[in-house]
Amino acid sequence: MNFRSSGTFIRDFLRYGNGLVIVSAVLYTLLFYSLAECEPDSVVLLLTGLLGFLTYSYDRMHDLSEESDIINAPQRTNWLRSHYTFMVYSCAIAVVISFIAMLLRPAAIFPIMSTIGLAFAYSLPILPNGGSLKKIPGVKTALIVVLWVILTFIVPMTVSGVPWSFPIIGGMLYESLMIASIANLNDIRDTQGDRIAGVPTIPVIFGVRTAFFFSLFTILAATMVAAILGNWVLVMLSVTSTIGLLFNSSKVLEILR
Incomplete structure (x- = not known):
């Protein structure tokens, strides 16, 4: 090799x-x-x-x-x-x-x-x-x-035995929003197959456009959480993800127009 x-x-x-x-x-x-x-x-x-x-x-x-x-x-x-x-x-x-x-x-x-x-x-x-x-x-x-x-x-x-704290709860919320957005974008890509398999994802039930705006909303919400935490690395990651999502929005929406 x-x-x-x-x-x-x-x-x-x-x-x-x-x-x-x-x-x-x-x-x-x-x-x-x-x-x-x-x-x-x-x-x-x-x-x-x-x-x-x-x-x-x-x-x-x-x-x-x-x-x-x-x-x-x-x-x-x-x-x-x-x-x-x-x-x-x-x-x-x-x-x-x-x-x-x-x-x-x-x-x-x-x-x-x-x-x-x-x-x-x-x-x-x-x-x-x-x-x-x-x-x-x-x-x-x-x-x-x-x-x-x-x-x-x-x-x-x-x-580690670390107790619950505001930063940890905020981090969990940030991750939840980011993962939800990414998972939903994958579901947009997989809409045709999920329809065949009968998997009721957000794009299958509500349509690709609604699903796209769901992902956009969750990324923006994650950005707000990162800003509240004062973690500017996470803010930049969220902003970059938002820009990438908007940049590719036409491709996403063309999948099942």
Whole structure:
């Protein structure tokens, strides 16, 4: 494997193999430590990154044969299929390392088990009529937000023993708004496949335009939260995200005009 092909593989792993999920989970966990004004725990950082990777990898590997995934993200689906063995081994290694990390930080076990339970409950037929939680309008976005907050704030908070504070609550609210916006933008991209699969996302129920303005509103709200916290790095991140959203608005709205 030469330098160019290695670079291509790394780029594709970040885009399609959930590498960006690892990076994002670690960064949001570092945000917690910054707001809590305590030393980052390397074991917890490793744990949150790997569990984020496992959560998204399980979902995407499980749905590889689904028509909705093929329609929504053909490049990602093709990449995962062609690197299936690599992803399976990567997930297996991540499970082993995560298990060891949880033994080193037993306080993290309960909140982590709750995220695993929520992730499985999302697709299981647990409702009285035999339906699953993903058939309830808005649950998909809400669940994604809850999983991220538990993983990157509740887990490190539980392990470190840091008490609740205004900055931490503000950080959780900021992350919730940003994740909701990003998840909704992904749902806009996936509208056609979600309609086929019967997943009642915001774009499916209310239309692409309404969903777009929902994402815009949540990013602007996140910017206000960051300003109240006095964290100008987060403010700049939110402003940059807003500019990017507006810059690509025509492309977003053209998806299903």
